[in-house]
Structure formats: structure tokens, C-alpha cells
Amino acid sequence: MRPAQLSATPASLAAGPRRPAWLLALAGLVLLGFVLDIALGPVRIPVLAVVKILLGQPTDNPAWAFIVREIRLPKALTALAVGSGLAVSGLQMQTLFRNPLAGPSALGLTAGAGLGVAVVMLAGGSVANGFAIRALGLAGSWTLVLAATTGAGLVMALVLALSARVRDNVVLLIVGLMLASVTGAIVSLWQYFSAPEQIQEYLLWTFGSLGGVVGSHLAVLAAVVGVGLVLAFASAKPLNALLLGENYARSMGLTVGRSRTLIIASTSLLAGAITAFCGPIGFVGIAVPHLTRALLRTADHRLLLPGACLGGAALTLACDCVAQLPGSQTSLPLSVVTSLLGAPVVLWVVLRRQNIRSSLT
């Protein structure tokens, strides 16, 4: 560049004045959902009491304090981990595959994790006769996480190996769907030859639930999701470079192979661990990135990653609140609620914006 052009006034660094405000608003929503999620349930606890208990102040109702500490707080924390983890894993996949339909479930990752869980549950069950995740100790939870992550990672690696040969994203998506179908069939076959009580445990797992992840399990989930999120945030710059495709990324000095490995590792850890503990929770992974892009109106991952984190957590907390069916004693399976509630939201966003194709990636 000419020196004369260099001295030109640099443009404002601000990436749109309203974006930080939106992030703050999302954080507020997460906080609100967090408190509400703890307050709602078969025993309704006043919001003020919830806040008091959370802040460690003494309450006049020890039963409430017990419920909050032992059941609802772990569940809300699980919702935070699940929502942010799935959303970030979906965001990374959509950018890596440059495909708006990519997500942990669409490309067979969830199915791969499911296969891993089925291997542990159904094979382990034959030895220890019908036990649930809840019955497994710390060692058991690590086995489960390892199996689910390995399953997710294998499917992801397979999809990526094929993606090097198959340039067309639509074809790749079909490949992912077929892989999901094959792993699903293997699990079905296994179920067919298993004892009914073993199948029941697996079926309950497939409905998806935030409950029951307490104590050491929660610590394991939080640690794995934490590592996955750190890896994802470290990939913000490579993800931005990948927006223009791998060739441009390479021409801008990105070591594409290494970045891709990092992104796959992060995605597999997140999707694998979450699916292992909470079952296949659909929709959050594919929908939240779109909602975040529509809200923040940017493609910069340094904004999208925190946005997807907050958005995913807020959506999952909201879905869990709805799943409690306020005013009733029953609660619905979470994966049902996320789909019932999330699909119309995404449809509304997509149809409201006319330039669907270009706004998605």
C-alpha cells in the first residue's frame, strides 16, 4: 500500500453497536432461566427463596434448601453445560462443513455416541444385570464418556475422511445421515437380541434427561464440556478463516489439517460427553447457531461462540422449564420439548429473513 493510503483514518473497530448489548441480554436471559428452572418443579419454591439459597443465606425451609442443592442446582448446571456445549459443537460443524444443516445429530455424531453408550450399557448389562447410568460409579461414568466420545469421534472422523473425497456438501450430509442410519440399525439389532430390562434402560436414556447428573458425574460432565469449550474458543480464529473455505484458509496461512483436528476433537468431546450423560438431545445443536447469527448479524466467531454458548444455555433452560409442565407433577422428556419448541422458532427466523441461503452460513 502507498504510505498516503496507510495514513487514512482507520475505521471504527466497533462491530455493530448493538452486538455487545445482545450478548448482555442473552446473559440476562440465562440468569433468569437458571433461577426459574430451579424454582419450578413438583415442589414450587419462591424465586426469592431460590436466590437466597443460591447466595448461601439461611432459609426458614430446610427442605427447600435440600431440594435446591441436591436436585435442582445440579440439573440447572447440567442444562448450562448441555445447552452451551451442543450449540458450540453445532456452530463449529456448520462452519467446518460450510453447511447450514450440519449439527451433531444430522451428521451422525449423536448416533455414534448412542452406539458407544449401547455398547457399554447392553454389553455391561449382561454382566451386571440391568443397571442405569445413575448406578454407575465414577469409573463407570468415565467408561461411558469414553465410549460415547469414541463413538462420536469415529463417526466424525469417517465423515471428515469422506469429506476430503466428496466435495459436495449435500452429498456429505447424505453420507452423515446414512452413517446415522447404520449406527442406529446396529443399536436396534443389539436391542433385538437383548433382554427387555436392558432395553428399557437404553430406551429411557434415548428420551434425554438433565436429571440424575449429580456429584462426581456432574464434575466429569463439567470438566469435559469445559475442555471442549476451551478448545472451541481457541479455534475462533481458524473458524473465521474457514468461513471462505479450506483453500482460502490455507492461502491465509492456516494449517488446515491441525485446525480441523482441533475442531473435531472439541466437537466430539462436547457432543460425546453430553450425549453420554443426558441422552440424544436434538435440535439445540443445529438451531442455536442460526438463531445466534440472526440475532448478532455477524459471522465473526469471536462473537458467535460466546453468543451460541449463552443462547444454547438459555434455550435449554427454557425448554427444561417448559418440560416441568408448571402446575403439574409430571415432566416431559427434554428432547421432545426442545424439538417441539425449537423447530417453530427456527422456522419463524428462517422465513422472516428472505435471504435464507446466504444468512445461514
Place this chain on the structure above:
Amino acid sequence: MALPSPAPLLTAADLVVGYAAKKTPHPVAGPLQLALWPGELVCLLGPNGAGKSTLLRTLAGLQPALGGQLAVGGQSLADLRAPERARQLSIVLTDRIDAGNLTVRELVRLGRHPHTGWLGGLSAHDEAQVQAALEATGTEAFAPRPVGELSDGERQKVLLARALAQDTPVVLLDEPTAHLDLPNRVALMRLLHRLARQTGKAILLSTHELDLALQAADRVWLLPATGALRTGTPEDLVLSGDFAAAFVHEGLAFDAATGTFALHAPTGPAVQLVGDGAAAFWTRRALEREGFVPTTGPADLRVTVPPGSPATWLSQAAGQPPQTHATVEELLRALRQTPSGQLAGPAANNGLR
């Protein structure tokens, strides 16, 4: 004009480019001896399949060379780490841009990738480079717009701005004029020529726009299907016959006298064309389209374009009185009706119709 400094920015010795499929090398072109000098616009020309894109991708380090040495800024390209290479070479590819949600400024900012830290934050200097690239390409006016809403011509300029923001001594462009209409093609070539002069960068682009390339390029790399590359100024390559030879396989006849490829094969009778200036030039084009062979020597049929404005045309067949025509269309209509028996050669109306 920027004087070429003594050191070339990019050199290649015995470079062989191509693909290695299943460990068997498939050379496309080479061995090539190449040099790019500061401040010059070089056009890479050649028929389809000669390996233009392969050569550009190899020079950019996007695919390995099958043989030979390639050096950028005095260092071997193979020894450069990816970020160092990206500070020497930038490229505009033909790849589709899917990220329609990116604004123009955000896309140009991506060009700073090899200059920023691990989080990708932009310093004031980086922002100044982005601004300079936007201004140099005339894209500053639509900097806040999403890339998905741009026209083809606008998007091409924005992609060029991204490459400029990368701030590399060498800029490569793979068919930047494809998909552009004629005014945009001309504008882009003019812009690239100006940028090469003003910034001292070496700009290399592949193109199918032979006319434009012959006018705009400081030098031409001519890559025929045989893979034997010739380089030189466009004029030298035309006068030596290399240019015509490179495209002879496509069945094209290059006319060194006019600098154009002949669209119509002359099959008709000779016509003596008398006159000069623009009117005579365009009359000659019309006669060629009709299949006539315009000559300056005597022929049975004579067309005269007398000086003066507005132009008029006189046609005269041997032994006939001259006819006056107000437009080229009238002239052609009269010529078509000229009895073929009076003319030497086949009927006149076997042109492109």
C-alpha cells in the same frame, strides 16, 4: 512507471506442476522457468486444460510441485511455514463464497489473518491496512453490506481487497474476470494494472480475456496445451507467432494485423474496400461477417466509403452503375442481391446467418 528492481519477487526453476493421484505423478505443465518482478501485471494465458489453475495453485502453495525449485522473496517456498508463506503470497480463487452473512469489511479483515495474534484481534495498523485495501479497490462505499447481496463485479473487487489487505508482495488471481460483464472486466483489469504500478506488487492473473490481456499486461505467460511456456511482452509474443501457435489447437486463427481472433472464415468473393477511418473499419467487419474477403487491390466488386459525416456508402459491381447507400444494412442488402454470375467465386451470403 515503477522501475523493476533487480530482484524478482518470485522465481521458479524447472518447475513441474500437476497432480499426484494414487502416488503416480500426473504432470500437467513443465518444466517451467518463471520470474515475477515488482510492479508488473502479468497475464497467464492459455487454452482450457493447459494447467493455468494448477500453476497458480502451485505458486500459492496450495498444492505441492511435482518437481523443480520455487522461491518467494529469496526463500524456498517449501521451507516457509504456512503463516510466513501467507505474508508473501495472496490469492483470489474461483471458489464460491458461502459466507453471505459476512459484511464486506469483515471479509476484507479476514485478509489480515497471517498478521494477527492467536485470537485474531486487529490492531490499529491492521484496520488501516483494511481501510487502504477498501479504498484502493473502490469498495469502501459498500463496506457495511453483507457479501451475499453483492453483484458479481462488486464481489470480485471485494475479494481483491481481501487479498490486498493480506499485504503480500505477490498477488495471484485465478480467472478474476470470469462471470463479469464487459465493463466490469475492463474496470477490473484497469484497476489491477494501476495497483501493480502504484504498490510495486507483482500481480499475476489467469484469464480467458485475450483482447484485454494483450492490452493490459506488462508481460504475458503463454501456456499452450503442450505445456511449453513462453513469456514476453504481449507484442513480442504476437509478432513472433507464439501467440497464434498457442491457440491453434482450438481451431482459432489469430490475426496479428488486427490483434483479434477471426470469428468468420472467409469463403466469398473479394471486395475492394476504398476508404479509411472508423467507417471503413466497421464496413470491413460487416463485409467479413457476410463472408466477403475485403482487399485493397482491384476486385470485381468495389465498396467505397467517401470521407464525410454522416457516412455514406457506394457499391459498384463490374460493368454496373454505382449505387449509394445510407446505412451498412442497406449496403449489405444490395451486395447480397448482386447476381453471383457477375462475381468470381461462390455466392456471397454464406456468412453466419
